[in-house]
Amino acid sequence: MPPLTPGNVVVFVADGHRFALPGARVVEIARVEQVTPVPCDDPANLGVVMHRERVVPLLDLPRRLGLSGERRRGRSWLCLYVRTEQGEIGFPIDTVVGFGPMGRLRMPEPVTAIDPGELWDEHGTHPDH
């Protein structure tokens, strides 16, 4: 996992797992009510939503990282939208634990640091696959 760079960090919980990512990546946190499932090979891909008039894919982050084997249920989730080099993406989350500058934010443990831009290669696939 990448080290967190100095700056603001957002810490959140998804499917019981704590994650931290650079605050500069965060676009918005909003609840989604209508997810359109897209049949696909990767079970971590949950479908797409319309977010601010754009089609945005939703990703089950714990499942993508191999931390959870269960497919996320339901179709109404709190979503953390982040920007990546490839485009915007949403992560369904349970809650936000904290947001603030590195060093001042009390970082809970365990926590997994992620950089959303490194979850895919240029072909749209997980680099570890």
Added chain:
Amino acid sequence: MALKWTRGLWPVPPWLIVAVDGVDYAVDGRRIRHLTPGPVDQPGEIVFDGVSYPPVDLRELFGLPPAAPGHGRVVLVEDGGGRRAALYVDAVRDLARLDGGDCTPLPWVYAGRERRWFQGLATSEGRLVLLLSLDGLLGAVPEPAAAEA
């Protein structure tokens, strides 16, 4: 119900909106030859006008749970190059005219077989619709001669 498109009547090609497991999919109307009721739980070959259409069960292809016993609809399609298929769907909703501004490519995170199944996504009356790629779907259908061998 046979569909007959009158050329020039539609400013853009019509799309047939069908439903599978609660999700809407769009089929290029120019490729449709016939619509007929069919048993969604027992897809089989359809012979229409003396021509065979091999079954493509979209639920099975997409890894969705089997349909409850009952009748859905079968959409007979061909690609103009001799490939044909009977697409088994749960229901037919309506016709839609989708122009380029309504359509968007499949997001980059989708990199598997779904790239062959879908041309992209479109918004129609506030809902998201998956555009079926008949070239990709029919490419997976065995040729009739090969199927008999």
